[in-house]
Amino acid sequence: MARRPRRNHSPAFKAKAAVSAIKGEKTLIELAQEFDVHPNQIKQWRDQLLEAATGVFGAPAKAELEPGVDVKTLHAKIGELTLENDFLSGALGKAGLSPSARK
Numbered sequence: 001m002a003r004r005p006r007r008n009h010s011p012a013f014k015a016k017a018a019v020s021a022i023k024g025e026k027t028l029i030e031l032a033q034e035f036d037v038h039p040n041q042i043k044q045w046r047d048q049l050l051e052a053a054t055g056v057f058g059a060p061a062k063a064e065l066e067p068g069v070d071v072k073t074l075h076a077k078i079g080e081l082t083l084e085n086d087f088l089s090g091a092l093g094k095a096g097l098s099p100s101a102r103k
Contacts, residue, residue, distance in 0.1 A: 018045040019049070022049065028042055
């Protein structure tokens with residue numbers, strides 16, 4: 001059986017199929033035959049539509065919510081690492097190893 005070439009469906013077509021699936025008047029199999037796509041594809045479009053529906057009414061999307069960066073903790077870690085590097089470079093200098101000899 002030959003594979004059919006990949007098709008790109010328009011957003012309007014996807015929305016129409018997803019809304020039909022949400023209505024529930026027909027089964028996914030019937031919708032798949034009507035729209036000539038796989039039933040799993042209609043289910044994915046339906047799920048995407050339901051997830052994005054909250055954004056229509058002003059709720060922020062989940063992807064936009066990121067944890068805030070604690071700048072004080074990052075500055076403390078930078079200071080700690082700088083102190084450690086300074087200590088190690090001084091210890092290596094006393095041991096007679098120059099920075100170029102360490103490589």
